[in-house]
Amino acid sequence: MPTAVQSMSEIRVLDDSTINKIAAGEVVSRPASAVKELVENAIDAGASQITVEIRDGGTSYIRVSDNGRGIGRGQTELAFTRHATSKITTSEDIDEVMSLGFRGEALASLAAVALVEMTTKTDADTTASVLRVEGGVVVKRSETGGTTGTSIEVRNLFYNTPARRKFMKSVRGESGAVSDAVSYAALSRPDIAFRYVNNGAEVFRTSGNGGTRAAVLQIYGIEYAKNMMDIEFRGNGIRVEGLLGKPDIARGNRLYEIFFINGRYVRSPALSRAAESAYRALMSGRFPFFVMHIGLDPGSIDVNVHPTKLEVRFSDETAVFRAVFGAVEEALAGENLIPDIGFVRRPSFAEVTQTAISSYTPVTLDEAPDEVVQYGRRAAREYSFDEASFAQEPYQAEQEQAAQQVQGRLPFSRGYTVVGQVFATYWIIEHMGTMYMMDQHAAHEKVMYEEILSSLARGEAASQMLLEPVTFCLTESEDAVLARNLEAFERMGFCLRRTEARRYEVSCIPNVMDAAPDASFFMEAIGAIEDSGVVPETSSARMRQLVLRSCKAAVKGNDWQSEQECRRLLAKLDTLENPFTCPHGRPTIIEISRGEIERKFKRI
Numbered sequence: 001m002p003t004a005v006q007s008m009s010e011i012r013v014l015d016d017s018t019i020n021k022i023a024a025g026e027v028v029s030r031p032a033s034a035v036k037e038l039v040e041n042a043i044d045a046g047a048s049q050i051t052v053e054i055r056d057g058g059t060s061y062i063r064v065s066d067n068g069r070g071i072g073r074g075q076t077e078l079a080f081t082r083h084a085t086s087k088i089t090t091s092e093d094i095d096e097v098m099s100l101g102f103r104g105e106a107l108a109s110l111a112a113v114a115l116v117e118m119t120t121k122t123d124a125d126t127t128a129s130v131l132r133v134e135g136g137v138v139v140k141r142s143e144t145g146g147t148t149g150t151s152i153e154v155r156n157l158f159y160n161t162p163a164r165r166k167f168m169k170s171v172r173g174e175s176g177a178v179s180d181a182v183s184y185a186a187l188s189r190p191d192i193a194f195r196y197v198n199n200g201a202e203v204f205r206t207s208g209n210g211g212t213r214a215a216v217l218q219i220y221g222i223e224y225a226k227n228m229m230d231i232e233f234r235g236n237g238i239r240v241e242g243l244l245g246k247p248d249i250a251r252g253n254r255l256y257e258i259f260f261i262n263g264r265y266v267r268s269p270a271l272s273r274a275a276e277s278a279y280r281a282l283m284s285g286r287f288p289f290f291v292m293h294i295g296l297d298p299g300s301i302d303v304n305v306h307p308t309k310l311e312v313r314f315s316d317e318t319a320v321f322r323a324v325f326g327a328v329e330e331a332l333a334g335e336n337l338i339p340d341i342g343f344v345r346r347p348s349f350a351e352v353t354q355t356a357i358s359s360y361t362p363v364t365l366d367e368a369p370d371e372v373v374q375y376g377r378r379a380a381r382e383y384s385f386d387e388a389s390f391a392q393e394p395y396q397a398e399q400e401q402a403a404q405q406v407q408g409r410l411p412f413s414r415g416y417t418v419v420g421q422v423f424a425t426y427w428i429i430e431h432m433g434t435m436y437m438m439d440q441h442a443a444h445e446k447v448m449y450e451e452i453l454s455s456l457a458r459g460e461a462a463s464q465m466l467l468e469p470v471t472f473c474l475t476e477s478e479d480a481v482l483a484r485n486l487e488a489f490e491r492m493g494f495c496l497r498r499t500e501a502r503r504y505e506v507s508c509i510p511n512v513m514d515a516a517p518d519a520s521f522f523m524e525a526i527g528a529i530e531d532s533g534v535v536p537e538t539s540s541a542r543m544r545q546l547v548l549r550s551c552k553a554a555v556k557g558n559d560w561q562s563e564q565e566c567r568r569l570l571a572k573l574d575t576l577e578n579p580f581t582c583p584h585g586r587p588t589i590i591e592i593s594r595g596e597i598e599r600k601f602k603r604i
Contacts, residue, residue, distance in 0.1 A: 028109045030168055031058025031157060032177035037106035038152055039185045042066035043192065043263075045150065048208060052182050053197040057174030058157065059165070065151035070122040076131045077138060079118075080107045107152075112136045113164070114157045120150040135160050170484065176477030179203060180255070183219050183475070184265040187258060187291050190215040203476060212243055212291055221473050221502075223519075224249055224289065229335045231290075233327035236319055237297055240327040245289035246335075247282045250520060252527020255477070256289040262298060266312050274321045278328035286524055290328075294320070411436075411591075416570075418563050425559075427566045435592045440561060440569065442582035445551040447572045449583040451512045452547050456491060463493040463508040470506040471499070472519035474526065478502075481530040488529075488546050548583055 028034045035052055042050045045068025055061040071079055110116055111133040117140075121128035128146030132139050158164040168174055175198055186194040186206045193208030206218045217225035228243040245256075259271050271294075279288045302313040314320050416431035421440075429436040455462065474482060479502045482489075489496055493510030509516060525546055555561065573579045573588065582588055598604045 028106075028113065028157075029164075030177060031062060031174050032181045034058065034062055034110055034114075034154055034157060035064065035178050036181045036185070037110070038062070038064035038154075039182065041106060042068055042150065043185065043189060045069045047149065047192060049193045049195075050185075051195040051197070052178075054175065054178055055199055057168075057171040058154075058178050059168065059171070059174060060156060062154040062157070063151065065149065067147070067149040070125070070148050070150050071118075071120040071129070072122050073125055073129045076118065076120060076129045076141075080111050080116075080131070080133055080136075080138075108136075110154055113161050114159065115155040117153045117155075118150065119144065119146060119152075121146045121148050123148050170480075172480035172483050176475075176480035179476035184258060186219060187212065187215050188260045188263050188265055188293075198476075212293075216243060216291065220475060223473050228290075229331055231292065231327050231331040233323060233330070235323065237300075238320060238323040239295035240292065240323055242292040243290060244292075244328060244331050247279075247286075247288075248520065249289045250283050250286035250524070251289055252286065252524035253530060254287050255527070255530070256475075257287060258291045260291075260293045261301060261312060262295060263293075264312075268312065270314075270317050270321055271324055274324040275328050278325050278332060282332065286520070287527075292324070294324070296320070418566055421561060421566070427561075429566075429570070433594050435594070435597065436589050437592065438566070438570070438573075438589045439582075439587070440555055440559070440566070442586050443569055443573050443579075443588040444555045445582045445584075446576065446579065446588055447569065448512050448551045449547060450576050452492065452510065452551070455493075455510075455512070456547075462511040463495060464511050464513075465495075465508050466506065466516050468516075470516055470519060470522075471503065472506075472522050473503045474523065476502060478523065478526050478530065481526050485526075485529055485546070492546060551583055 028037065031054065035054070035058065039050060039052065042064060045066060047066035047068035050064065050066045053061070053063040107116070107118075112135065115132075115134045117130065117132045119128050119130050127143040130140065130142040130144055132141075158168075169177070179196065179198070182194060182196045183204075186192070186196075186204075190206065190212050191208055191210040192206075194204075194206045196203045196205070204219050206215050213225055213228065216228060224245070227246045227249045229246065231240065231242055231244050233240040242260075254272055257272050257275060259266050259268060271292075275288060275290065275292070296314075300315045302315075411431070411434075416429050416436075419428040419430055419435075421427050425440060427438040427440060429438065482496075482504070486496065493508065494506060495508035497505050497507065499505050504522070506522070528548070529546065555565075580588055595604065
């Protein structure tokens with residue numbers, strides 16, 4: 001066994017190449033971060049036009065070109081030196097910095113892990129300077145013709161750090177992340193004309209006319225632009241303005257809660273909580289889509305928290321929280337948020353059966369015919385019921401014997417009395433001196449969850465065709481997530497078809513869904529999968545996310561139901577191995593004994 005002295009290594013100073021590669025990992029972790037750094041440099045250079053081009057998700061090729069001020073001929077090599085910057089001079093300047101970049105690390109970090117070529121020209125130069133750097137070493141200096149501005153090409157990112165390449169996502173995944181980075185930059189400066197090209201195809205182009213709504217339209221499409229409202233607030237030295245999305249375009253994660261502070265894209269849990277608190281009454285389990293510009297005294301924030309500059313600290317976080325909350329709350333209060341859904345006719349039994357693409361027998365909770373249960377604790381041969389028997393009071397011995405046969409069964413299955421529904425959400429049931437309360441949404445979620453899992457296990461996920469297809473539009477990053485998980489949707493029983501770039505049409509849904517989900521369901525489901533951080537190989541985890549989202553199509557709270565629907569739901573719930581909690585762990589039924597009630601009334 002080695003001694004402590006023997007196990008210690010000799011301390012040495014790392015060489016510059018190793019230092020630069022380590023530092024590059026903090027600034028450039030993937031193609032999207034490389035694009036972000038280059039675009040921010042272009043903005044700081046005063047560009048009015050910026051073009052971003054990538055190939056293969058940015059792993060093989062990135063090019064960012066602008067018409068900014070350019071870099072003087074004598075300073076091109078200095079620009080690739082670590083901590084060389086034109087943005088600040090002393091540490092005190094950081095407290096008042098308004099530029100996006102100031103650390104002087106971006107070009108040096110890129111050059112350490114890629115093949116980089118820069119072509120740049122200022123108004124004062126007659127020709128453009130060309131500098132090629134490979135792995136941190138200058139390999140070419142030359143001159144060429146050109147216009148004022150800078151163009152930087154990055155090839156074979158992480159070619160000399162192969163371990164880093166292993167942690168990158170698929171090409172579509174990396175493309176989506178680059179798309180988000182360029183989108184955020186375009187939204188931060190709608191006065192700059194942006195053009196984004198992926199594998200030779202133009203993804204979007206903004207006009208640079210200065211309007212945030214126009215930028216949203218050009219990046220995300222008409223569905224988003226028309227469902228956003230203006231927000232504006234000024235007070236206590238804080239300015240909040242931008243666009244708030246209506247609940248119709250809510251997402252399944254926080255990726256589209258877009259904050260800019262003094263023009264810088266940031267992520268802030270405190271700001272997210274403030275905005276979400278104002279939205280709380282309008283949505284549950286979903287996250288708003290918004291673009292919010294916040295202006296502050298630069299001395300009141302710390303932007304030097306992390307090399308990526310995505311995090312900030314506030315000297316008075318409470319004041320900023322209140323400003324954001326108040327601005328969002330005021331904007332929402334002054335807007336008509338009632339969706340215009342038109343009149344939708346529910347298809348008849350004959351219409352549905354004629355258009356079904358598989359064996360489909362629609363059973364509404366109103367009809368409740370004889371049914372063979374094919375999910376849950378018992379197989380079809382073990383359990384069936386007919387509605388008429390609900391009206392009959394079975395013998396107590398039979399009831400007790402049935403309860404003993406299956407462990408975990410509800411304490412009642414027949415012979416109970418449905419007292420009624422309260423708050424359009426909870427059912428009160430009386431049985432053998434005990435009162436039970438059932439949450440109709442939690443119970444229906446549980447039943448749907450078991451039905452879906454059972455059909456997946458049997459490989460028999462049947463579909464029903466929709467009379468009117470559901471259409472929805474995604475962002476490029478969401479499109480990449482759907483492409484990776486399309487098989488999971490199809491296994492569930494969804495039929496999705498891509499009609500054009502980032503637009504989909506849904507013609508079929510799983511049989512277990514009582515009604516067609518709207519576009520927000522698919523955006524939320526995709527967002528939940530994307531936000532879960534699930535790697536592509538773990539298909540079971542992806543399926544769980546999708547199944548849980550599908551269960552949200554269950555009957556909701558505040559929906560009045562008939563007594564037959566309540567009995568039907570109880571009968572289905574009674575077939576499950578664990579009928580007492582929903583898929584999220586909330587109780588489906590609670591028990592209140594007569595003694596507890598009498599104690600509340602001081603009778604005992």
